[in-house]
Amino acid sequence: MAPTVRLRRRRWASGFQIVLLLLAAVFGLAIGAGTAAAQDPPEPSPTGTTAPPADAPPVADDAVTVRGTLNNAGERLDGVTVRASDAAGEVVGETESADGGRWELAVPPGTYVFEVIGESLPDDVTVQSTVTRDVAAGQPNTVIFSFGEARSGSNVAFAETLIRTIVDGLRFGLIIAIAGVGLSLIFGTTGLTNFAHGELVTLGAVAAWVFNVSFGIHLIPATILAIIVGVIIGWLNNALVWAPLRRRRTGLIAQLVVSIGLAIALRYLILIFFSDRAQPYSDYQAQRQLQWGPLAITPVNLACIVISLVVLVGVALLLQRTRIGKAMRAVADNRDLAASSGIDVEKVIRFVWGLGGGLAALGGVLFGLSELGGRVQWEMGFKLLLLMFAGIILGGLGTAYGALLGCVVVGLLVQLSTLVINPDLKYIGGLLVLIVILVIRPQGILGSRTRIG
Amino acid sequence: MDLLAVLQVSFAQMIGPSAIFYALLAIGLNLHFGYAGLLNFGQIGFALLGGYGVGIMTVTYGQPLWMGVLVGLALPALLALLLGIPTLRLRADYLAIATIAAAEILRLMFRSTASDSVTGSTRGLWGFAGPFTAWSPFDSGKQYNLLGMRFYGDDLWAMVVGWTLVLVLCGVVYLLSHSPWGRVLKAVREDEDAARALGKNVFVYKMQALVLGGMIGGLGGIFNALQTKSINPDFYSTAQTFFAFGALILGGAATVFGPVLGAMLFWFILTLPDAFLRQAISGPDPLISLTEQQVGAMRFVLLGILIAVMMVFRPQGILGSKREVQLDA
Numbered sequence: 001m002a003p004t005v006r007l008r009r010r011r012w013a014s015g016f017q018i019v020l021l022l023l024a025a026v027f028g029l030a031i032g033a034g035t036a037a038a039q040d041p042p043e044p045s046p047t048g049t050t051a052p053p054a055d056a057p058p059v060a061d062d063a064v065t066v067r068g069t070l071n072n073a074g075e076r077l078d079g080v081t082v083r084a085s086d087a088a089g090e091v092v093g094e095t096e097s098a099d100g101g102r103w104e105l106a107v108p109p110g111t112y113v114f115e116v117i118g119e120s121l122p123d124d125v126t127v128q129s130t131v132t133r134d135v136a137a138g139q140p141n142t143v144i145f146s147f148g149e150a151r152s153g154s155n156v157a158f159a160e161t162l163i164r165t166i167v168d169g170l171r172f173g174l175i176i177a178i179a180g181v182g183l184s185l186i187f188g189t190t191g192l193t194n195f196a197h198g199e200l201v202t203l204g205a206v207a208a209w210v211f212n213v214s215f216g217i218h219l220i221p222a223t224i225l226a227i228i229v230g231v232i233i234g235w236l237n238n239a240l241v242w243a244p245l246r247r248r249r250t251g252l253i254a255q256l257v258v259s260i261g262l263a264i265a266l267r268y269l270i271l272i273f274f275s276d277r278a279q280p281y282s283d284y285q286a287q288r289q290l291q292w293g294p295l296a297i298t299p300v301n302l303a304c305i306v307i308s309l310v311v312l313v314g315v316a317l318l319l320q321r322t323r324i325g326k327a328m329r330a331v332a333d334n335r336d337l338a339a340s341s342g343i344d345v346e347k348v349i350r351f352v353w354g355l356g357g358g359l360a361a362l363g364g365v366l367f368g369l370s371e372l373g374g375r376v377q378w379e380m381g382f383k384l385l386l387l388m389f390a391g392i393i394l395g396g397l398g399t400a401y402g403a404l405l406g407c408v409v410v411g412l413l414v415q416l417s418t419l420v421i422n423p424d425l426k427y428i429g430g431l432l433v434l435i436v437i438l439v440i441r442p443q444g445i446l447g448s449r450t451r452i453g
Numbered sequence: 454m455d456l457l458a459v460l461q462v463s464f465a466q467m468i469g470p471s472a473i474f475y476a477l478l479a480i481g482l483n484l485h486f487g488y489a490g491l492l493n494f495g496q497i498g499f500a501l502l503g504g505y506g507v508g509i510m511t512v513t514y515g516q517p518l519w520m521g522v523l524v525g526l527a528l529p530a531l532l533a534l535l536l537g538i539p540t541l542r543l544r545a546d547y548l549a550i551a552t553i554a555a556a557e558i559l560r561l562m563f564r565s566t567a568s569d570s571v572t573g574s575t576r577g578l579w580g581f582a583g584p585f586t587a588w589s590p591f592d593s594g595k596q597y598n599l600l601g602m603r604f605y606g607d608d609l610w611a612m613v614v615g616w617t618l619v620l621v622l623c624g625v626v627y628l629l630s631h632s633p634w635g636r637v638l639k640a641v642r643e644d645e646d647a648a649r650a651l652g653k654n655v656f657v658y659k660m661q662a663l664v665l666g667g668m669i670g671g672l673g674g675i676f677n678a679l680q681t682k683s684i685n686p687d688f689y690s691t692a693q694t695f696f697a698f699g700a701l702i703l704g705g706a707a708t709v710f711g712p713v714l715g716a717m718l719f720w721f722i723l724t725l726p727d728a729f730l731r732q733a734i735s736g737p738d739p740l741i742s743l744t745e746q747q748v749g750a751m752r753f754v755l756l757g758i759l760i761a762v763m764m765v766f767r768p769q770g771i772l773g774s775k776r777e778v779q780l781d782a
Contacts, residue, residue, distance in 0.1 A: 142576060144566075193546040245765065253492065253545055254768060254782070257702075258761045264695055264756025268750040276746045382691075386557055389550045422567040431554040438551055439539040 050106035058190075063106040064137050071099075072147040076101035081117040082143075088112060096120075102275060107138050114143045157392035160294045165415050171301055171370055173411020174389075177404045179363025181315055182234070182390035184354020187392070188332030189352050192242065192254045196263035197360060197388065198381030199270070200237070202228040204361020205368045206274050209376045211428070212281050219283040223365045227297060227358045228407035232296040233355015238350055263382070278375040285374050304370045311362065315355075319400055324351055329400070354399050387414065389428065396444030405445060409433075459728040465602040470680045473615035474500075475719065477673030478697035479704070479712030479724040480622050484666035486698075486775075487706035488630060489543075489659055490715035491666075492549035494694055498556030499667040501689040503674030504561060508578035510683045512569050518584045522675055528611045529671030541659045556691055564686035572686070584705035586610065586682075607679035610682035611636075618676065619713055627709045638662055639777075640708075673755060692753060699756050705773030714771060716737040722759075723752045 011152040066084070070077040084093045092112065097103040105114075115130040131143050135265050183197040207229040211222035242264065245255055289296040330338040330349045339345045367384055368376045387410055395406025408429045417429030437444065458715045466472060478496050510516040521744040536555055540548040547587050563572045565661030572578065573737030586593060604612065629635045640648045649655050678684050696719070697712075703722075705717020769775045 017504070109469055186636070195550070248765070250765060253490075254764050256492070256546055256549065257698075257764045260695060260698075261757045261759070261761030261764065262694065263757065265754045265761070268753035271750045272743075272747045272754070276744075276750075386550075386554050393547075393550065422565055425561060425565050425567060428558050431558045434554050435536070435539065435551055438543065438547060442539070442543050442547065 003156065010107060048081075060277035064109050064141055065104055065106050066104065066114070066133070066135055066143055067104040068143040070101035070103065070145060070147075077122065077147075079120065081120040082114065083117060084114050086111045086112055099152050111135070114145075115118055116145050131304040140258050155272055157294075161419070163294050166304075166368070166412065166421060167295065167297060167411035168301075169415030170408065171305050171308070171411070172415055173408035174305060174312065175363055175366045175370065175393050176384065176387050177407035178308050178311060178366065179360050179384055180391050180407045181312070181400060181403050182352070182359045183331070183376055183388055184392045184395075184397070185328065185352045185400055186356050187397055188399065189328065189349050190217075190242065190246070191252050192259065193252075195256065195259040195385065196237070196266060197356070198383075198385030199266040200230060200234060200357050200360035200381070201364040201384055202376075202378065203268070203364070203377045204357075205364030205380060206270060207361065208365045208368075209274075209279060209281060212283065213279070213443075216282075219365075223362065226365060227361045230361025230364075231354045231358040234353040234360070235350060236353070237357065238353035242353075243346070243349075247341050265383060267379060274376070274378055276378065278372065280373075280375045281369070285327070300374075301370050304366045307362075308366065308422050311359070315359070316401070324348070325400040328352060355388060383427070386434075387411075387430045390437075392444075393442075394435055394437045394444055394449055396446040399444070399446050400447030402444055405437065458726065459732060461602055462728045463721050463724040464600075465725040467615075468602075468612065469604070469720075470608055470615060470677075471762050472617060472716050472720050473612065473674050474677045474680075475688075475700050476619050476699050476713045476716035477615075477622070477676060478625060478670050478694070479618070479701040479716050481666040481669035482697055482701050483706060484626065484629075484662050484669065486701065487708070487711070487773075488635065488638050488642065489662035489666075490545070491659060492545050493552045493663070493666065494549045494691070494698075495536075495552030495554075495556030496550070496667075496670045496697055497689050498559045499529040499532060499670035499691040500674030500677065500693070501556070501559050501563065502532055502684070503671030504678035504689070505572060505578070505674075506671070506685045507675050507678050508581055509571060511581035512573075512578045513537075518581065521581065525675045525678075525763065526671055527557075528669050529667040529674075530664050533667035534660070537660045537663045539740065541656055541663065545697070553691060556689075559712045560686055560689050560691075563689075575686060577683055577685035579695045582679050582682040584681045598663060601641070607682075608680070611676070613675065615676055615680070618672070623709050623713060628647060629707065634658075634661075692756075695760065696756060699760045699763075701770075702760060703770050705770030706768075707774075707777040708770075708772040711770055711772045718771075726755065727752050 054407070057340050068082075069411030070080055070082075076099075078097050078099055078101055080097045080101075080103075082095055082097060083091055084103065084105050084107055085091050093105040093107050095103050095105050101137070111132065111134050113130050113132050116127040118127060121127065125146055125147055127145055129146070131145060133141070133143055134142050179197075179201050180199070183194060186192055186194055186197070204226050208219065208222045208226035211217045211225050212219050215222075241258070242255070245258065284300045289298050290302070316327075317391070319329060327338070327343045327348050328351070330341075331342055331345055335345060338348075363384070364376075364381065367380060368374065372380060388407065391410040392403045393406070394409060395402030395404065410433055412431055414430040418426045454590075458778050480502060480517055482493060482496050483492040483497070485496075503525040506528045507518070507521035510521035510524045511518055532555065536548070540551045562568060564572050564575050568574060586607050589607060589610035591597065591609050593606045595606050596603045597606060597609050599609075637648065637653050638658050640651075641653070641658050645655050648658075674689075679690075697716070700715035700719040701712050702715070704713065705711030727748065730743065730751060734743050734745075734748060763770065769777065
């Protein structure tokens with residue numbers, strides 16, 4: 001089979017490039033010109049319908065509810081006054097944003113100017129401008145404010161922005177790598193494409209949150225406890241689900257579908273038992289940037305980079321130097337040969353699951369701390385999962401070092417893409433890499449041809 | 454607790470518009486997963502393109518509705534080509550990852566503020582279903598009584614159109630699966646190398662199945678847009694694909710009526726505990742204290758467990774035969 005595939009691929013090579021262009025065209029269709037807004041829309045409820053909050057003030061029948069969420073680069077602003085005035089400048093409504101930066105105003109249909117009152121903002125936050133909006137019944141009326149300096153002013157040198165973005169990208173890439181190494185090792189040793197790996201990440205972050213906020217333990221020991229919990233969850237995952245399925249000789253595709261089911265069930269169990277909103281850790285919330293020449297970074301982000309590097313070097317040493325590491329690579333390379341040369345394959349797999357679970361938990365805490373502004377969110381793992389897949393496939397599915405390399409590249413690409421495209425599209429860059437790499441070099445940077453058959 | 458009301462809500466879901474939507478998605482997935490053995494985890498992306506094809510052509514560019522429907526069918530076909538060309542030669546899980554990523558990319562792009570002028574970003578699009586409801590013989594404002602279940606005239610019209618569509622597609626799938634083309638497709642699913650040895654171009658057969666199934670998914674999106682009269686990007690989340698997938702596995706992959714039966718039963722099964730829980734938390738003195746959000750999440754938990762358990766213990770679902778669904782990587 002392999003030779004025919006190879007021949008035909010070559011003939012298709014130019015076709016692939018055309019396809020790439022088409023791909024760009026289809027996706028490009030959706031991006032019109034628009035202004036950048038530093039703000040999320042109101043969070044959708046998981047069922048897809050937005051239920052009105054129970055505590056909405058009683059209003060006249062013809063009034064229309066206008067709502068929004070005040071979000072300054074990830075930081076939700078509560079207790080901030082939002083005012084609506086009509087064309088004559090008369091104030092028709094005023095409200096204060098509640099927890100999570102949400103606000104609502106009921107006004108009769110018409111055209112209004114919405115403004116954020118500057119005095120009610122925290123000291124270091126400024127609002128860019130007011131928003132004029134036609135309010136009509138029967139349509140969602142959402143008003144979005146942009147905070148901080150307007151993006152048009154290029155008062156920061158491009159080189160400086162570039163350096164910051166690259167540092168951000170490295171940090172993000174290392175975090176993806178920490179979480180993704182386990183996924184790659186699990187694939188390598190068992191052949192399972194584990195869609196439930198993102199939930200190991202979320203569970204780790206949630207465990208740290210529980211220790212940190214509910215039990216009042218400082219975040220550093222809480223994270224260590226969360227890693228232990230992650231190891232146990234990973235080990236249990238294997239013992240309760242995957243080892244029995246392997247014994248039943250369930251096909252790999254069936255296992256993949258099972259992992260999807262497991263992922264959905266776990267994700268929404270987390271939503272039920274944790275929270276449907278982002279919850280902050282109690283430490284490391286307000287961070288001042290350290291400045292070294294053009295380089296500015298918060299201590300937490302610096303710590304994330306250092307911790308990630310140390311842990312990843314540790315994993316590399318483990319794989320390269322220790323008996324169990326060598327056994328892991330042997331099993332990943334050729335399971336049958338490893339088994340016949342006396343390696344206990346099931347024991348290696350148990351170890352890989354424990355290691356993967358622990359690393360995913362650490363990755364979850366670091367992801368929450370650095371990317372989500374010190375918060376834990378119920379679907380953070382799923383967001384990271386697709387980027388992990390992108391990184392692992394880029395590096396070569398099933399190879400540990402390839403996964404490291406690929407994940408860092410994806411992290412860099414995601415952050416660097418914000419220089420060119422709208423920041424709310426930044427994850428797309430990472431995911432497009434995934435599709436592009438499948439077109440150009442499906443075995444990844446370090447992968448071997450035989451795996452992809 | 455009002456048991457009859459709970460049952461009526463559940464039965465209404467069984468034949469209601471959402472069952473039609475998932476039945477359409479599942480019929481498309483059945484061509485992919487059931488007959489061709491392809492793992493498409495981004496079916497909702499095809500539906501998104503179908504729905505937005507209608508919305509963008511009619512609302513943003515002011516074209517007639519039939520034009521929107523044509524574009525809504527063409528875009529999913531194009532997406533299938535784009536995703537299929539790189540991944541159909543690789544192992545099955547690559548297609549799975551690429552499709553789930555593509556669906557997520559599409560959703561993020563269509564909801565982005567950068568695309569606001571075309572897609573209406575998070576507000577979505579509305580006000581394009583006029584011609585569709587104009588053909589309706591039913592009175593829009595009136596509620597019609599169907600065996601104790603109440604449906605508005607517009608929903609009833611959508612149901613008549615939708616179920617007709619589902620039946621026609623079932624006929625098409627029946628004819629296809631009993632045609633020489635369908636037999637080759639099954640052969641490809643069972644053993645690619647054997648099919649190739651007999652001189653069949655495996656890639657082309659897989660691609661045809663992917664495009665056809667994707668277009669049926671797009672049809673689902675078009676139907677949903679016309680029935681709800683609006684499009685919202687966050688409706689098209691990845692979880693929706695797995696609702697359809699769950700329905701397909703429940704009903705039985707590689708059978709003609711499996712996806713339809715699955716979609717009907719699936720909603721019945723999920724709505725029953727949902728409606729019970731909603732009754733239990735309502736009122737001034739609720740039986741259990743759960744928020745609306747938590748109750749909404751419960752159905753996803755059940756969905757996940759259902760998919761996992763069915764896949765292990767009864768992969769053929771209700772109607773399928775075990776021999777046909779023994780997929781292996």
